[in-house]
Amino acid sequence: MARCIKCNNELKPGNEFCSKCGTANKQIVKSTPGFSCPGCGANIPEGIINCTNCGRPVPQTISSIQTQSIACPSCGAYNYPDTSYCMSCGRPMPTVAEIQKQQIYSARPVRKSKNALIFSGVAVVLIITLIVGLWKPGYIWQWIDNDRIVRTEKNIVENKGKNNKENSGSNANADSNQDVSVLSEEWMSEYLSTDPGTNPAPMPISGTKTFKATPTDGLTISASENALDKEREFTAEKISDDKIMNITEQYVDANWLLLGGFKVNGGMNSDERMPGLINVEMDLSKLDIDQELWEFAQAIRIGDDGSVSLLPSKVNGSVLSCQTSQNSIIGAIIIGLAAGTGVQHLIERGHEGLDSLYMGIKFHHIVYKGENASYDVYWPETLLSAELKQYSEKIATIMEKYGLNPNGSLNFAAIQATKDFKSGYEMMGYLNGIKKALYSDPDYVELARKMKDVDWSQANYWPAEVVQTTRALGLADTYLFGVRGFDTPGYNVDIVVLDKWPEGHGKETLGISMNLYTYRPFIHINAGNKTKMPHSATGKGTVATSNLILTITHELFHVVQSRAVTFDSDEFTMFWEAMAVSLEKEAFDYFSSEAGGKVIDPTQTTVLTDRNYFEYLYSRSLLEPSLWNNNGDNKEYLRNHGYIASHWIDFLRDRYYAGNPNDFIASLLKRFSLSSRVSGDIFNLMLRQQTANSTDPSFGQPYSKDFIAFCQKNYNAMYSRIQYTTPKIEDIKLDADNPMAEINIKWQPLSIAFQDFRIDSKGADGKPVEYRLAVKGKLPWDNYFITRNFVDGSKTTTVDFDKEIFMLPVSTSGLITLMEIQAQIEEVTADEQSATYQVYLLRQPEEPxxxxxxxxxxxxxxxxxxxxxxxxxxxxxxxxxxxxxxxxxxxxxxxxxxxxxxxxxxxxxxxxxxxxxxxxxxxxxxxxxxxxxxxxxxxxxxxxxxxxxxxxxxxxxxxxxxxxxxxxxxxxx
CATH class of the missing domain: 2.60.40.10 (Immunoglobulins)
Incomplete structure (x- = not known):
């Protein structure tokens, strides 16, 4: 049987041109035992190494491969050791040297950045999984199944054999060759009713075992399975008194005092971290810390780069337990009770915009412990009322009694009290006496215990804005880390409640997360917002409390996301927002339900983030800014693009995770944290791997089909934003004087484009007269997933992708809308990135x-x-x-x-x-x-x-x- 040399379509005897693609077939390849070329579909006799039509490598039988063969990590076909691209599927092949070097596992590469923030030292991943996840196809796949995206078998049969005599005017065959529209309800209901075949790719893991060790007396380190990137040896040493006093001087504006600790070393560089958290248990008695201080001790991490983070910790007797993932000093501190944190300390931690607003103003600092994580909550003393300041005055009196200056930070008071001593040993000896006396004072201890009691503090001490913030924080903590199961940050997140709002934060913004990708991310809350911030400690169920709950949930999730990466990139912004806005809606549904305590009124949808920005998808690839042309790729632009991408997250969740919707974003974020992020389409790659991770040569099909269905579902919302484009998309007018328009189309995978045609076909009496539009110009890309859809009221017609000329049905409408959907995922060379076609207006001819x-x-x-x-x-x-x-x-x-x-x-x-x-x-x-x-x-x-x-x-x-x-x-x- 003869087949087309281009598309492999069966040819009838005597045909010189393929009826499917139109290619001339003067040299017909007869079907013989062998293989079809994975690139062009031509039949290749057995024994041929390269396709005689397109030159690509072709698959071989196992017997013809050498014994040192390498299995393709994508399709499993055997290849020669020196093969660069798989002879079966065309994807890149690993070299023998790479396989010998990496063996089964490959450590995640360390990424360097100019800011030297925090870098990758995460999981070792299975090399085969890594290759499958990151490689792109070596060419555009042309072997695509013939389903109803483009046409139906019935329509194809109807069109065969038509001749002139069967066509008797426009009424006779106006719709005879129209394809089933990819925007039609028929196609969508059929496609979405089928089982999507959810098949997430395996998560890369390191394979390390659980362990527990005691590197020095008083310190125990342990980790769960896969928490380490590889087997490591840990060492630790107790820090000296001199080192403690040096740290006290270095962080003089901090309202905490270091009691003791250990320098822990896991053999990592300062810019590396583990994929999981390491459990640390310190025996405070072995650090010579007085028993009176144990119940008030908190854990702190001081990194090699000088970064400081308080760690979620618990005290059980003399044992203080916490977690970390880096080389660092792990110590025990006590926190001052008075407003003693200087604004400079917050500025040093990256809190922008506070220097001019709060110069000379002290901040209160408390550790708020949620059900799953801990938070450092700060607020300026300007928020305290005269009634609340009575407790600060009591604390100041007691501190002065023991020789500590209450007008600054606890570290500052310690430095002043020991200024006459020369050695750290002498300074620590003197301070230990003061600390023991202070925490033996019943009045001070009573106040310290009350301030640790959240209920008492909310009722008696904290300002109303802080009370509402901590309540919302508790709800967000329970939802994110309890209900949804996200990994906790592993450190105390700074939450700063401000009555003066930095100009750069946005005037109407209620909350903002900043300094991400580091170990000091923080959240600012705008307590000065008159409408969005609740100003009553007892307020519940209001728009303001709902707004605050969702804002903190949204921003805290950004902090959770930041732990999934170890270097900064503006392009992360849109992916972060896509997940966060989608999760925000899920949180809204939860908090307005019985399970969530109905703390949000389900009718208060105005508190949700506005994500109706579909114009940011016009002619721009979904989640791939590297493919955008002439865009303002600033953070605001990327953020708005992320808002519309959240609809895509919703669509995939509902399609593939209908039975367990809470698993989708959590699994997606976990997968992203374990990826190397070297691929240009990393975000779409993660989504493909987490949904229908098809491994056959047409692996892109489910994702592309899903995108088409997504566009169909959101057509009205997408089209409604045409007026907001910049530059504005001008209408094309077709009439008797201008009956033709030329349309330019750019190759933009996973994008949409709209164009309105204003049709003037009225007769002399001003009434509408029938017309037809003809589309001329076959696109140069042989891709089923690039569709041109003409919408006429409730009817949509899809242009057959492989026809040079295509006729739309008869119409009298004054408006026809063109919606181009590019659902392909491949990229092309620069000289293939644009094409043109024409649209003609065929009006009613006058009488002869x-x-x-x-x-x-x-x-x-x-x-x-x-x-x-x-x-x-x-x-x-x-x-x-x-x-x-x-x-x-x-x-x-x-x-x-x-x-x-x-x-x-x-x-x-x-x-x-x-x-x-x-x-x-x-x-x-x-x-x-x-x-x-x-x-x-x-x-x-x-x-x-x-x-x-x-x-x-x-x-x-x-x-x-x-x-x-x-x-x-x-x-x-």
Whole structure:
């Protein structure tokens, strides 16, 4: 059997051109035992290494491969050791050296950045999984199944064998070759009703075992399975008194005091961290810390780079337990009770915009412990009322009693108290005495215990804005880390409640997360916002409390996301927002339900982030800014693009995780944290791997089909944003004077584009007249997933991707909207990134002139509806109704010459059925014709009808005509 050398379509005997793709097949390859080329589909006899048509490597039988063969990590086919691309699927192959070097596991590479923030030291991943996850196809896949995205088998059969005689005007076959629209309800219901075959790719893991060790007396380190990137040896040493005092001086504005600790080393560089958290247990008695201080101790991490983070910790007797993932000093501290944190300390931690607003103002600092994580909550003393300040005054009196200055930080007070001592040993000895006396004072201890009690503090000490913030924080903590199961940050997150709002944060913003990708991310809350911030400690169920709950949930999730990466990139912004806004809606549904305590009124949807920004998807690839053209890729632009991408997250969740929707974003974030992020389409790659991770050569199909269904579902929302584009998308006007428009299309995977056509086809009476649009120009990309869809009211027609000319149905509408959907995922070279095609308006032709000249019917056609008819038209048909009502057709080429048709060919054979009154009654109209490459014909709208009675003969008409065409052998259908 002969097959097309380009698309592998079966060819009928004698065919020189493929009926599917139109390729000339002068050299036909007969089907013989062998393989089909994975690139072009041509049949390749067994033993051939490279395709004789396109030159790509072709698959081989196992017996023909050398014994040192390498299995393709994508499709499993065997390849020669020196093969660069798989001979079966075309994806890149690992070299022998790479496999020998990496063996089974490969450590995650350390990424360097100019800011030297925090870098990758995360999981060792399975090398095969890594290759499958990050490699792109070596070429654009052309082996795609023939499903209903483009056409139906029924429609294909109907179109075969059509000829001129079967086409009798626009009404006869206007819809006969229309494909099932990819925007139609029929296609969507059929596609979405099928099982999507959820098949997430395996998560890369390190494979390390659980361990527990005691590197030094008083310190125990342990980790769960896969928490380490590889087997490591940990060492630790107790920090000296001199080191403690150096740290005290270094962080003089911090309102905490270091009691003791250990320097822990896991053999990592300062810019590395573990994929999981390491458990640390410190025996405070081994650090010579007085028992009076144990219950008030908190854990702190001081990194090699000077970064400081308080760690979630618990005290059980003398043991203080916490977690970390880096080399660092792990110590125990006590926190001052008074407002002693200097603004400079917050500025050093990255809190922007506070220096000018809070110069000279002290901040209160408390550790708020949620059910799952801990938070350092700060607020300025300016938020305290006179009534609340009474507790600060009591604390100041007690501190002065023991020689500590209450007007600054606890570290500052310690430095002042020991300024006359020279050695750290002497300083620590003196301070230990003061600390023991202070925490033996019953009044001070009573206040310290009360301030640790959240209920007491919310009722008696904290400002109303802090009370509401901590309540919302507790709800967000329970939802994110309890209900949803996200990994906790592993450190105390700074939450700063501000009554003065930095200008750079946005005037109406209620909350903002900043300093991400480091170990000091923080959240600012705008307590000064008059409308969005609740200012009553007892307020519940209001729009303001709902706003605060969702804001903190959203921003805290950004902090959770930041732990998934170890270097900064603006491009992360859109992916972060896509997940966060989607999760925000999920949180809204939870908090407004019985399970969530109904703390949010379900009718208060105005508190949700506005994500109706679909114009940011116009002509820009979804989640791939590297493919965008002429865009303002600033953070605001990326953020808004992320808002519309959240709809895509929702769609995939509902399609693939309908039974367990809470798992999708958590699994997606986990997968992202374990990826190397070197691929340009990393975000879409993660989504593909987490949904229908198909491993066959058409692996992109489910994702592309999903995108088309997504566009169908959101068509109205997408189209409604056409007015907000910059620059504005101007309407294209098609009328008698301008019946053609040229459309430019850019290769933009996973994008949409809209264009409105304003059609003026009204008749002389101002009423709508029928017309048809013809689309000319086959796109140069042989891709099923690039669709051109013309929307006419409730009806949508999809242009057949492999037709040079395509006709839309008859219409009278004044508005037709073109929606281009590019659902492909491949990239192309620079010289293949644009194409053009034309849209023609075929209006209703005027009536022809009809006369009788002796034995001939003479017809003079009207002018064409297209100024240059040969650009699109093949000619026209004359439809004649003769005596007795019989219809006759006559075909003409592109010419306006008179046509003479013998009356004998039109006269009915049985004249007895024609009355004398009907003997010379004739009507005629024309339809403009386009002959298709497959031999069929398409027609414009039916023309106006001209009528001739027996009272008008040719000799009654004055004048002569020089252009006469004699017609013979005229036959009726």
């Amino acid at each position: 002139t009809i006369e009788i000249d002796e034995d001939y019917l003479v017809i003079t056609p009207p002018d064409w509806s297209i100024p240059d008819p040969r650009d699109i038209l093949s000619g026209y048909d004359i439809i004649i109704t003769g005596p007795g009502g019989a219809e006759y057709r006559h075909r003409e080429e592109v010419s306006l010459a008179e046509v003479e048709i013998p009356l004998k060919d039109i006269k009915p054979k049985d004249k007895s059925k024609v009355s004398e009154d009907e003997e010379d009654e004739y009507t005629a109209y024309i339809v403009e014709r386009i002959d298709m490459p497959d031999g069929s014909s398409e027609y414009g709208p039916n023309g106006k009808v001209a009528k001739l009675g027996d009272e008008l003969r040719f000799e009654d008409v004055i004048g002569q005509y020089d252009m006469v065409q004699n017609v013979s052998n005229f036959q009726t259908p």
